[in-house]
Amino acid sequence: MKTVLIINGEKYWDNYFAGFNVVRKKVQTSEFLIKNGSLYVADAEGACSPDVIFWRLGAVNPEARHRNMLELIQYSGIPCVNSAETLLKGYDRLSMLNTLKKLELPVIDFNVATATSHLKNLEMTFPFVVKVGNHHGGYGKSLVSDEEQWEELKDLLFIHQDYATVEKFIDYKYDIRYLAINDKIWTMKRKGRYWKANSLTQEYRIIEPEKQWIENVKLLQENIKADIVAIDVLETEKGEKTILEYNDIPGLTGFPEETKLEISETVKNK
Ligand SMILES: Nc1ncnc2c1ncn2[C@@H]1O[C@H](COP(=O)(O)OP(=O)(O)O)[C@@H](O)[C@H]1O
Ligand SMILES: [Mg+2]
Numbered sequence: 001m002k003t004v005l006i007i008n009g010e011k012y013w014d015n016y017f018a019g020f021n022v023v024r025k026k027v028q029t030s031e032f033l034i035k036n037g038s039l040y041v042a043d044a045e046g047a048c049s050p051d052v053i054f055w056r057l058g059a060v061n062p063e064a065r066h067r068n069m070l071e072l073i074q075y076s077g078i079p080c081v082n083s084a085e086t087l088l089k090g091y092d093r094l095s096m097l098n099t100l101k102k103l104e105l106p107v108i109d110f111n112v113a114t115a116t117s118h119l120k121n122l123e124m125t126f127p128f129v130v131k132v133g134n135h136h137g138g139y140g141k142s143l144v145s146d147e148e149q150w151e152e153l154k155d156l157l158f159i160h161q162d163y164a165t166v167e168k169f170i171d172y173k174y175d176i177r178y179l180a181i182n183d184k185i186w187t188m189k190r191k192g193r194y195w196k197a198n199s200l201t202q203e204y205r206i207i208e209p210e211k212q213w214i215e216n217v218k219l220l221q222e223n224i225k226a227d228i229v230a231i232d233v234l235e236t237e238k239g240e241k242t243i244l245e246y247n248d249i250p251g252l253t254g255f256p257e258e259t260k261l262e263i264s265e266t267v268k269n270k
Contacts, residue, residue: 001019002020003021003023003048003049003050003051004053004268005050006054007026007027007030008055008058009058013260016264017267020268025048030069031043032068032069039076051079052078053081054267067091070091079270081266082228082249086224086226087248090246091134093134097245099220103219108167108243108244109167110165112166115164116158116164119157126145126150128143130142130164130166133163137199137251138196143195170242172235172236173235175232176189177231177233178216178233180230181259181266188204188254189203189207190204190205190254213241227266228266229248230250232244
């Protein structure tokens with residue numbers, strides 16, 4: 001029986017790998033090793049030598065050692081979904097944004113500095129959004145509406161050792177996620193309780209993707225060689241669309257069941 005190792009990820013994935021030996025481990029409590037060319041992933045439960053890895057790291061505080069783990073996966077040649085190479089490229093938000101820029105996709109403009117101590121030099125007209133480091137799931141992002149809030153946030157972020165971006169707040173009508181898995185595309189509108197559509201999400205609605213955006217997401221998918229990728233797009237009242245990010249470990253909440261079947265089949269086929 002082949003072993004599929006699921007790294008972090010939602011509990012429900014266990015149900016998608018009937019006929020496989022499913023092992024689950026977390027980056028927080030595991031170490032990766034390569035010995036005589038074989039990859040082992042060890043934690044308190046024991047060591048596992050997987051045939052395939054399904055990397056589902058979500059809103060976990062990013063650490064340099066996660067990149068080391070991905071490098072070991074790549075070195076071992078054990079298949080991983082997405083590939084370790086793809087995940088390494090998307091791990092750093094700046095590298096992810098550079099990729100979108102290089103492809104000339106309509107990615108959001110931003111001011112950026114390699115340390116939060118320089119936030120004072122990145123100011124824009126209010127309201128604007130500050131994003132620190134490589135966090136996902138809405139974490140590490142704050143909307144700044146006035147001078148007083150800005151003062152407070154700068155002081156607090158001063159103690160944070162990471163790079164920071166500042167971008168204009170887009171007063172969006174729709175927050176849209178385009179999801180590509182293999183050659184299939186799904187599109188969803190999301191609404192959050194406050195300004196972040198992906199936190200305290202109240203509404204998910206599947207819509208028809210636009211032709212231009214199918215092309216955009218395919219262009220990206222081919223370029224980064226992703227089995228699965230999502231792009232987050234904001235659409236204003238006037239119909240202008242801006243990409244905020246791409247996500248190579250996208251959450252599938254609100255998408256049809258098909259999406260989970262499609263990606264789990266991809267893992268099995270590897
Ligand atoms: N510049 C912005 N203007 C308006 N809303 C934003 C902006 N940046 C982020 N958001 C909101 O916050 C959500 C999360 O931001 P995103 O950049 O996609 O990071 P992540 O999903 O990795 O936390 C977006 O889906 C969107 O609803
Ligand atoms: Mg997002």
